[in-house]
Amino acid sequence: MEWEDLRFLRRAIAIAQRARDHGNHPFGALLVDVHQQVLLEAENTVVTEQDCTGHAETNLMRLASRQLPLEVLATSTLYSSTEPCVMCAGAIHWGGIGRLVYGLGASRFYALVGPTPTQIDLECREVFARSQQPIEVIGPMLEEEAVAVHADFW
Numbered sequence: 001m002e003w004e005d006l007r008f009l010r011r012a013i014a015i016a017q018r019a020r021d022h023g024n025h026p027f028g029a030l031l032v033d034v035h036q037q038v039l040l041e042a043e044n045t046v047v048t049e050q051d052c053t054g055h056a057e058t059n060l061m062r063l064a065s066r067q068l069p070l071e072v073l074a075t076s077t078l079y080s081s082t083e084p085c086v087m088c089a090g091a092i093h094w095g096g097i098g099r100l101v102y103g104l105g106a107s108r109f110y111a112l113v114g115p116t117p118t119q120i121d122l123e124c125r126e127v128f129a130r131s132q133q134p135i136e137v138i139g140p141m142l143e144e145e146a147v148a149v150h151a152d153f154w
Contacts, residue, residue: 005101008032008079009142011041013103016081016149019043019056026149029056029080031064031097033072040064056080057088061095074098081146082109083139086120089127093135100124102139103146112147113154 008030015028027044042060046052057080064073077099078092083106092100106123128135140146 004036005077005079005138006142008038008077009081009101009103010145011038012079012081013142013146013149015041015043015056016146019045020149020153023047024054026153027056027080027082029060029078031060031068031073032077032079034075039068039072039076053087055085055088057084058091061088061091061097064097065095070096077101081149082106084124086122086124086127089124092124093128093131093133096133097135098133099136100138101141102137103142104150105140105143108140108143108147109150112150 012028012030015030016026019028020026024044024047030041031039033039040060040063042056042063044056045054045059073096075098078097080102082104083102084092110119125137128137
């Protein structure tokens with residue numbers, strides 16, 4: 001864990017707060033290149049766009065795959081306020097991202113919100129373990145800060 005990881009993870013959590021302020025679920029993500037430059041940011045838009053696939057990481061990967069070459073994606077880090085769900089982990093895999101750092105872990109998030117009909121209890125590491133490309137995963141980190149953005153939301 002490096003200082004830069006903490007800084008960018010806090011930024012992802014701030015994006016999650018922005019998503020919440022905009023009337024969406026509190027999730028945020030950003031993409032950072034090997035030179036520590038922020039390439040893209042995305043927040044959750046499920047509610048405002050009426051799109052069940054509008055998760056922060058999936059929104060980010062849509063932008064990234066349109067704007068950035070694969071060699072940049074492979075050497076970039078995706079920072080996510082909360083551990084990516086199965087759908088988002090798939091988007092990260094197919095986008096060719098080489099590294100993921102996340103805040104709030106899935107097990108703690110699901111304990112916070114309780115069981116839901118749309119929940120798939122599968123950690124991102126399990127999804128990535130089936131991948132033919134290596135994806136470095138770091139997390140959970142800063143869980144207390146990451147869980148705070150969810151307070152009184154669910």
